[in-house]
Amino acid sequence: MNAFARIETPYTPVTPAIGRGADRLGETIGLAGARMRLERNAEIYGEGDAAEFVYRVVSGAVRISRVLIDGRRQIGAFHLAGDVFGFEPGEEHRFSAEAVSDCEIVLIGRPALLALAARDGELARSLWEHATADLARAHDHMVLLGRRSATEKVATFLLDMAAREGSRDRIELPMSRYDIADYLGLTIETVSRTLTQLESRRAIELTEARRIALRDRGALDRLAA
Amino acid sequence: MNAFARIETPYTPVTPAIGRGADRLGETIGLAGARMRLERNAEIYGEGDAAEFVYRVVSGAVRISRVLIDGRRQIGAFHLAGDVFGFEPGEEHRFSAEAVSDCEIVLIGRPALLALAARDGELARSLWEHATADLARAHDHMVLLGRRSATEKVATFLLDMAAREGSRDRIELPMSRYDIADYLGLTIETVSRTLTQLESRRAIELTEARRIALRDRGALDRLAA
DNA sequence: ACCTCCTTACGTAGTTTCACGGAGGCGACC
DNA sequence: GGTCGCCTCCGTGAAACTACGTAAGGAGGT
The missing domain is CATH 1.10.10.10 (Winged helix-like DNA-binding domain superfamily/Winged helix DNA-binding domain)
Known part of the structure; x- marks a missing residue:
């Protein structure tokens, strides 16, 4: 993280507002997570950074992107209020995340979240549902990009x-x-x-x-x- | 291109979850699943079909694709021996899956798998890891397609x-x-x-x-x- | 007055489209 | 068993076109 970011007081639940039905993951991050306020273009994490947290957008928008050596950039996704992001299979982030506009996010430690999920089947399932929903979105976007x-x-x-x-x-x-x-x-x-x-x-x-x-x-x- | 950071990004493929460490999900499907043999170009599931199973490739190769009304097609992924596929956030498949070559797969019912995962934290975590690994791969591929x-x-x-x-x-x-x-x-x-x-x-x-x-x-x- | 972001114009490059020809597999038929 | 025809798949050339690169100017904010 950088100079734009500073951690604030614990979070009070706002609008869950995701899809249909309960969003156990979103709620969990909202309740147990720390809140942060970011200025436009602030980096949330960079490529190669340790994947220590999972994040949820409270307000504003976030972009997930990669920049090639010659400057070409691809944005893999935009995340708006209610969206969860920061999932990684490994220990490092493979993309970077930045604030598109001034925004507010909540974050929770990955080990803490996975420990909770190990004891809470519904949360574990919610994690999987979020990941597969992102995957479906990514596949849709591939069609757009390729064809x-x-x-x-x-x-x-x-x-x-x-x-x-x-x-x-x-x-x-x-x-x-x-x-x-x-x-x-x-x-x-x-x-x-x-x-x-x-x-x-x-x-x-x-x-x-x-x-x-x-x-x-x-x-x-x-x-x- | 963009005025922001220029980060060095050497190409590294996403390491499949298979390979480093145990693959609880793959093992589970292999043990509890039914085996199937497919001819080249056989459809495994089509767009809009109910997402009833999760699959694992035993041998051969599988393509995940979508065809637009005018015939343009985008393949979202190839799955080779050991890969798991068929994850869906909803009740329907959003892409279709076909055998690229003659191949052999195993499949397990989605409700059965999710029921197992509800009682087996390690399996639940493996499901999440597979989904996030696919997501990382999809993001990498977006860079390829877009830039x-x-x-x-x-x-x-x-x-x-x-x-x-x-x-x-x-x-x-x-x-x-x-x-x-x-x-x-x-x-x-x-x-x-x-x-x-x-x-x-x-x-x-x-x-x-x-x-x-x-x-x-x-x-x-x-x-x- | 300057900066960033956005729009527009014009020539160009990279990829597609169209068209054709070759290689190899497979079945039918002699 | 060999030959023929048909089919699918792959390679190559020339023309067309989409989106790009470059450049310049406008709009809005600080």
Whole structure:
């Protein structure tokens, strides 16, 4: 961790807000974890760091990414409020995690969490469910990265963000064009061009750069199909 | 690309959970599961099928894929002998699984497996470790799909297959050029051209189409870096 | 006034698309 | 047993196209 981060008082449960049904893992981290406040672009952990904690986003957004020697970057996932991240099979983080916006997270020690899970079958199962849900999401994203055009990528991204923000027709992106591009395997220019192209097709409306209205969901759905 | 950190990232494949230490999940499926023999291209499960089982490859190879309405296909993973697959967060499979070559698998009912895990902490932990290992592998693959050139993709693929087959300098591919292309997010033509280009650079030698000798690992490592 | 982030324009490069030819396996039929 | 035809899989060339690289300028915040 770095200078942006500082540990705060223990946490009081907020909105569980994950998927359908109880989220035992999320609740456990929320109850037993320590709370932290992070500034935009603060590093939560880096590649190669020891995987000591498991984290949950309370507010804001987090990106999981890897940077290649020549600077190319791939973002593997964005995590929004309620999401749990930091799972690792080994002792080291293979990606880094950074705050996309100012945000708040809670964290719990990995050994402590696994010890709890060893005695609590429901928690163990919740751990597995979270991991497999992430895996399914990762597989979906691979299809996007490997086989979709720029337009399809952007349309899918917008629909996904809308669904995760509560499915209204107006979304508020916490991340920059850089982040979007590196998430979709594109350049910022292509993302920008594609967004204006979607706007000229009347599929969306760009109120501000990070505030987008979905004017024609049908059109977006067709592109993302 | 991005203005933030430039970290050195040498390529290291995700070490399968099998191999280092006990593989409680693999053992459990092997002992309690039913055995099945499959012909090449046989479907193990399809998209939308109920996720009733968890599987382990005994011999041969399996591909996990999704096909889009227009025929584009993305292969999310290849599973070789010893690998476990079929994890799903929900009740349905989101991808389909097919035999790449004639192969043998064992399978165990998901409810039975989860019931065992509820009483066996070590098994529950093994389930989580398998899922997170798959997740790490998926993240690595996203970098490949989103940010690597054709040459880098093919070189990385060859090194990965070599490592998984036992790291000799001679690999035997179970899959067609189609499968490789759909795994790497390329076309078969590009895969083919890239392989001949690697051969003319003396990095590999194509004995037969599916039998490849790694002549210059250093060169491949540099491409995959 | 400067910085960061975003948009737009234009030429280019890498990958795909299309088209064709070859190699090898398999069944049918002589 | 050999030959023919058919099929799948693999390789290669030329043209087309998508997304990229480069560059320049605008918008908004501090």
